Amino acid sequence: MNNEQLNDRNVSDGYFLVDIEDYPTDGWGKFKRVIKRTFRGELFVGLWVVLREMIRFDTHTIKYPEEKMPIGPRYRAVHEMKRLWESDAERCIGCGLCEKICISNCIRIDTRLDENSRKEVSEYTINLGRCIFCGYCAEVCPELAITHGGEYENASDQREHFVDYAGMLTPLDKMKAGTQVEFEGFGAITPHEDERVKKTPLAY
């Protein structure tokens, strides 16, 4: 591929430059423009358009508390902690990457060794008062453990109260019912990933 192809922005044949008339400079030209604009009837086009919309009565209002818009699966609202499908155990391995990458420094994680000498998360908090919902934590998590959820209706005295670790974790009964929903946004594996993998043309 050469550079010409890259620099050619006319991705389809339908593109054309808008024909803009020169601004009239003399009095006669201005007069002609006024006459043309006056009798072209554009004002009536405007009137017709709004009247048509009124008659069609195709309103787009969503009466919010009663009706809600479906939000996208990639929406980044308050975080969730996922569990493993196989064992219902927490996916988080306590690697601390999310704490490290968080650009607002709002994740605080602490780990300890449990009785089997396995690492276990002893403390995990997200200060949602500082979180900017950038999604970096979800992106960096190697286990797809921390993700964003779709819950945007929160109310509390403080934003910090929106969620705690126990609340973030997928409830066990949900796991039993097999209804845990994988996050499709940041950090998620794209569908058909295998087909898209390409060989790196470098000799390592």
Add this chain to the structure above:
Amino acid sequence: METAYLIETVIKIVVILLIFSALAGIGTYFERKVLAFMQRRLGPTNVGPFGLLQVAADGIKLFTKEDIVPSGVVGRIFKFAPVITAATAFMAAAAIPFLPSFTLFGYEVHPIVADINIGILYILGIMGIGLYGPLLGGMASANKFALLSAARGAAVFISYEVITGLSILAPIMMVGSLSLIDFNNYQIDNGWIMFAQPVAFVLFWIAAFAETGRTPFHLIANDHEIIDGFGTEYSGMRWGLFFIGEYANMFFISFVISLIFLGGYGDGSLLGALGFLAKVAFFFFFFLWTRAAWPDVRPDQLMWLCWKVLMPIAVINIIITGIVMM
């Protein structure tokens, strides 16, 4: 005779005041609904059936809100300015026949407060005074945006008044009277003046938009500044008076246009009266319609339009009318 006349007039005044104050409120409801539908929204829906009681809610809010008079304003003028707008709007209504005369309990009622022989002159004059409300209010507000708005008000004022006066001159020449009832009766025999004077009709209609300060000439209280122009410092019922004045003005000017150009209530039959109300409703609706459809013009554009385009056309129209009548 004298006492009966006095009582009748007082009753008429009270009825007109009540009806049009209420209509001004309902007018805001219709404006919000129509605008909303045209913009594919729903408008007020929650208060009462179809949001109809929104008007009452707004009224209660306006009446009970604290009336703030900021420090630094020119107190007396600041307090008086909204009254000018509302009062002049209703004063202008005195010379407007709202319906044909009808008989009620064997008593003939003329639904006009005073059929004075200078009706149109009086209405235009009083409506012209109405612009002192925004002007004085804006100047007295000690607020730069209000002051600018008042300046724009002055610019509008000196532009449209010429057109209003000149455009209506030709119909007046044809009718030979300034009373709106004479206008109405003239059109019974001679057809609507709209067809005889289409240019004057359009000119007066355009001027009516400037007169009431509606889009596309909504540049006194310039919405694009996000604040309410001359009304910036006003609160509560004082601001509400500006509002009532504006909407009452819209209704009254709709009546005037229908009377002068569209045959008014015709021969005074029930059908004529209903047709009259339909015409008025159309003109009121058109005010809302244009608000949804058209952009605002700048003050300099309005002055350009009025002085350089509309005024010559109006003068030519008068001359041609004169030649034809000779």
